Amino acid sequence: MRRWTTDPILTVEHLTMRFGGLVAVDNLDFQVGRGDITALIGPNGAGKTTVFNCITGFYKPTEGRIALALTPEARNRLDDITATGRRGTHDGHLFLLERMPDYEVARRGKVARTFQNIRLFGGMTVLENLLVAQHNSLMEASGYSIRGLLGLPSYRAGVAAALDRARYWLDRTDLTDRADDPASDLPYGAQRRLEIARAMCSEPKLLCLDEPAAGLNPRESAELNRFLQFIRDNHDLSILLIEHDMGVVMEISDHIVVLDYGEKISDGSPDEVRSDPRVIAAYLGVEDEEVDTVEREMST
C-alpha cells in the first residue's frame, strides 16, 4: 500500500534552498503518507535537516511548495489556495507551510518537531517542559492571563486537563519518577524521550523527529522503535524522521526517502530502497560513474 501517493498529509514540491552559492536542497519532491512513518535518510551533509527546517518554518525555502493537508479532501483545494496567496484554508485543513512563520506552523499546522541537538528547557522541570508545550491551549483556558490571574474555575479545569495529558506522556516515556527534576539533570536517553514527549503534548498531526536515536545504545534504540510505533498506532498522526541508525529506519519505516547532495536519489518502501544501487553507492561513497559497475555487481 503506497499511502504517500494516494493520501499524503505532506506534499513537498520543487523544494530548493540556497545559502548564498551553496545549494543545500535542490528541486526536491516527496510525500509523507497519512499515518505512515516516513524516514528521510542520506549521508552527512545531504540536506536532511535543511528540509526539516523548511517544513517547520525555521527556514524560508528559496523555491517550492510545502502543502500540509490535515484531511484527505483538503488537497483538492490546493491549487486554489496557492493562487490566492493565502497561507491556508479558513477551516484550518490545508496549509502552505512555506508561507507561515515557524510558530504558526507548530500552532495551526500542528507540526511538532525535535532537534538533532536536544533543545529542552534545561532549568525547568520535566513537568514544566510538558506544560510549556501546551502553551496555546492553556493560554486560551487562562483567557490570555486575565481569567488565570483571577483564578477562575475554567482556567483550573484547563490546567487539570493539561496536567492529565502531561501525566499520560510521563507514564509512556517512563519519566514519572523524574517529573519534578530539572530537564538538564536527566541522562541523555531520558532527555531524548522527554523531547518527544514534549512534542507529543502539543498534540501534533505531523511529528518531525531529527535523529531521535542518535546517541542511544541498541537497547534504547529498540525501545524507541516500539515507542514510535505505539505513538503512530494510538495517536492518529504521521511521523517524519531523519535517522542514521539503519536498524531503526528499516524496522519501523513504511516509506523511505533518500537524499544525497540535496537531491532525492531514491524513494519507496524499505525493501525498494535497500536494493537501490544509487543508495548503496551514496552510502559506500562510490563515484557516480561507478554506479553502473556497482549495479552490475549487485545483480550477479
Place this chain on the structure above:
Amino acid sequence: MTAASESSAVNTRPPGAEIEDENREAAMAGEPPFKTHPTARQDLLAAALKEAAIAAFITLALAGPLIGLKTEPAVGGLTLVQRWTPVAVAVAIVFVGRLLLRLFVWPAAGVERRPAWYARLGVALPPATGRVAVGALFLVGLLLPFLVMWLFPSYSRQFIDLGLLILTYIMLGWGLNIVVGLAGLLDLGYVAFYAVGAYSYALIALHFGWSFWVCLPIAGLLAALWGIALGFPVLRLRGDYLAIVTLAFGEIIRLVLINWQELTNGPVGLSRIPRPSFFGLEFVPGPGGFADYFGIDYKPIHRIVFFYYILLALALFTNFVTIRLRRLPVGRAWEALREDEIACRSLGINTTNTKLTAFAIGAMFGGFAGSFFATRQGFISPESFNFTESATIVAIVVLGGLGSQIGIVISSVVLIGGLELLRNIGFLKAIFGPDFDPTQYRLLIFGLAMVFIMVWRPRGLIATRLPSVFLKERRAVSAEFVGEGRG
C-alpha cells in the same frame, strides 16, 4: 535505559547545525584564569613572580594616568601635578599582594583551592528558614512605621523615608525582574519607564487635576505602551546588542524630557505635583484635614506613613501579580524563552508577543513606581532618571538572583539601605579622623560588594529557581541548570 550508555552519550553528541552554538557556549563556560600547574617549588616561585610582575605592570598602566597625573586650576588655565609616590605605592601593593596570594592562597592548584570557611558560605539553609525569614520580613515591612516611631522617635521621619526609598527600589527591581530575570532580556534602560510613569502622573495631575488613584493606572498604562514601543525595535536583538539599544532608549527618554521644554519644563522640572489624599482627607493642619477628622494632633509624619502604606500596597500588588503570572502559561513561556527561544517557537509559542508582554508588564510596574515617586517628591526633573538609576536597578536584580523575588528584597535592603546608613555611621569618623566622609567611598564600597558577591555567588544571592508546578513535591532547581538568557 542503562546508566552506562547515558553517561558516555553525553559527550558524543551528533554533529549538526546547532553544535556550533553549543561549542561556543562550551567555550565560554569559563576556565579559571590560571591554567599553569607548576609542580616544583622553583616553578611555583617563577610563575608567581611572573604573574605578580604582569599584575604590577597593569597597575602601573592604570594608575599612571589615573593617580599619577592630576590637573589643578592655576592662574591662566590648568597645571598638571605629578604624583608618582602614590603610584609606586599602588604598584608595590599589587606586586606583593599578588605574589603572596599566588604563593600561599592559591598554591599550585589555581583559584579552585579555597579556604574551608568559603565552602560553608553557600550551604543552603533548611527550607523552613526561608519561610520564617519571608514571614518576618513581611511583618517588619508591615509594621515598620510604628516600629520606627516606637524605637527611634527622633529619627522616625528619616527611617521611614529610607524605608520608602528601599521599597521603591524593591518595586522597580520586581518590575525589572520580569524582563531580566524571567524572560532573560537584559534591559539597561529600565529607568525610562520609571520616568514615563513619573512624568505621566505629574503632567496629568497638574493639567487635569485628576486624583492620584485615577492617574496611577493611566501612568502605568502609558509606561506599558512605551514598553511595547521599545519592545518592537529590539525584538530581533540579543545579548549585548539588546543591552546597548535599551541603554540608548533610556538616554533618549531623558534627553527628550530635557529638551521638550513646552511639555516637560525642561531641566527645571515639574514642581508642586499634587499629593494623594486619604479618601478625600488632605494631610493638612486645621479643620477638614486628616488629623482633624480623626481627632488627633496634626503631625507631618502622618503623610509619610500614609505614603509608606501606599507604596507597600503597590509593591505587594506587584509581587502578587508577578508570582501569579509566573504560574500562568505566559510566565512559563517567559522562562522557556530564557531557556531556549528556538524550542519555544517549535512548540507554537509566538515569541514576539511573549517578549512584548514581558516588556509591557515590566514597564507598567516601573510606571507605577514612577507615579509614586512623583507624588512623594512633589517635584521631578530629568536629573532623577539618569543611567545610574538603571544600573542600580539592574545591580539589585542581578545581585538578588535572577528571577528571585525575595532575593531582590534582600539586595535592595543591603545595597540601598546599607549605602544610606553609611552616611550616618559615626564611628568611622572616630577611626579615620574628623575629616573622614564615608559618603565619598560609597561607590567604592558598592563596587567591592558587587565584586565580592559575584565571586562568592555568581548567580546572585538566591540563585535557585522554584518550579511553577509540581507533581509530587516542589524541589528547587539548582542554579547550574537555569539559563541566564542570551537576549
